Amino acid sequence: MAFFPMFVELQGAPCLLVGGGTVALHKAAVLKDFGAKVTVVSPHLCSALQNDRQLICMKKPFDTADLDEKTLVVAATDNQALNRHIAQLCRERNIPVNAVDQAEDCSFIFPAYVKEGDVVAAFTSGGNSPLLAQHLKAQVRQFLTPELAELARFLGSIRPRVKKEIPPGKARRQAFHALLELGLQTHRIPAPAELEAVLAKYRPSSR
Numbered sequence: 001m002a003f004f005p006m007f008v009e010l011q012g013a014p015c016l017l018v019g020g021g022t023v024a025l026h027k028a029a030v031l032k033d034f035g036a037k038v039t040v041v042s043p044h045l046c047s048a049l050q051n052d053r054q055l056i057c058m059k060k061p062f063d064t065a066d067l068d069e070k071t072l073v074v075a076a077t078d079n080q081a082l083n084r085h086i087a088q089l090c091r092e093r094n095i096p097v098n099a100v101d102q103a104e105d106c107s108f109i110f111p112a113y114v115k116e117g118d119v120v121a122a123f124t125s126g127g128n129s130p131l132l133a134q135h136l137k138a139q140v141r142q143f144l145t146p147e148l149a150e151l152a153r154f155l156g157s158i159r160p161r162v163k164k165e166i167p168p169g170k171a172r173r174q175a176f177h178a179l180l181e182l183g184l185q186t187h188r189i190p191a192p193a194e195l196e197a198v199l200a201k202y203r204p205s206s207r
């Protein structure tokens with residue numbers, strides 16, 4: 001059964017990462033990429049984790065109390081039984097949990113993703129082939145550019161104004177469509193005069 005791609009807000013979310021090796025380092029980078037507040041618990045921490053001021057590092061073995069107040073957990077130790085035990089504890093507490101490379105113990109899995117600003121494309125193969133997910137990510141990298149993210153930011157910034165000036169329905173949809181097309185064709189954000197022209201065209205008074 002395929003996994004549902006639920007895009008979750010992680011900004012400021014207290015997340016627990018158990019383990020301090022190469023795999024934990026990669027997962028920490030991903031969680032930080034989405035603004036999570038990551039606590040790392042492990043008796044041994046690689047230097048990159050230890051020196052990262054954005055992380056809260058606790059040099060000690062995992063303890064059940066480490067789960068308190070956490071909204072997401074990643075079990076990334078080299079002990080599969082421990083990773084499974086942590087997953088079980090999380091399930092009892094309804095905390096989403098990933099046990100690295102142990103799909104059967106995960107309540108969520110990590111996707112291969114491309115992120116530009118707030119635009120995110122993410123792939124999973126449902127655990128069948130992480131390499132296939134990586135391959136699809138590489139394809140998307142070619143057209144998910146920083147310019148596209150800038151266009152998305154612009155379209156977000158003018159959204160309230162468009163909504164205020166054009167009532168919901170066909171005209172509003174066409175206005176958003178026109179602005180997107182303009183951006184995609186010119187590879188830049190529409191100029192103020194271009195925005196005004198689109199708004200004027202689709203405003204009720206001028207139709």
Ligand SMILES: C[C@@]1(CC(=O)O)C2=NC(=C\c3[nH]c(c(CCC(=O)O)c3CC(=O)O)Cc3[nH]c(c(CC(=O)O)c3CCC(=O)O)/C=C3\N/C(=C\2)[C@@H](CCC(=O)O)[C@]3(C)CC(=O)O)/[C@H]1CCC(=O)O
Pocket residue numbers: 027030098099100101102103106108109110111112113123124125126127128129130131133134137
């Ligand atoms: C996408 C990515 C995200 C990330 O890690 O952030 C990710 N794995 C990545 C890479 C990767 N992982 C592996 C290889 C070696 C090639 C190979 O084995 O195929 C490579 C390639 C490489 O290393 O280049 C080995 C591997 N992975 C899993 C198993 C267990 C098994 O198969 O049973 C084994 C065998 C271990 C063994 O040998 O025993 C399991 C999982 N790995 C997942 C995610 C979840 C399913 C994602 C999906 O649906 O596809 C899942 C289920 C759980 C999880 O960990 O979340 C990341 C790419 C990041 C990027 O580039 O953006």
Ligand SMILES: NC(=O)c1ccc[n+]([C@@H]2O[C@H](COP(=O)([O-])OP(=O)(O)OC[C@H]3O[C@@H](n4cnc5c(N)ncnc54)[C@H](O)[C@@H]3O)[C@@H](O)[C@H]2O)c1
Pocket residue numbers: 018019020021022023024041042043044045046060061062076077078079080082100101
């Ligand atoms: N590194 C890879 O490329 C890779 C690839 C595929 C799979 N894996 C698997 O992922 C897992 C982690 O890999 P790694 O390379 O990060 O391993 P690692 O040996 O570098 O790190 C394991 C970490 O787990 C920590 N740990 C052990 N017991 C703990 C406990 N009780 N509480 C908290 N932390 C504890 C250790 O201190 C260590 O920091 C392994 O099971 C490995 O087989 C790794």
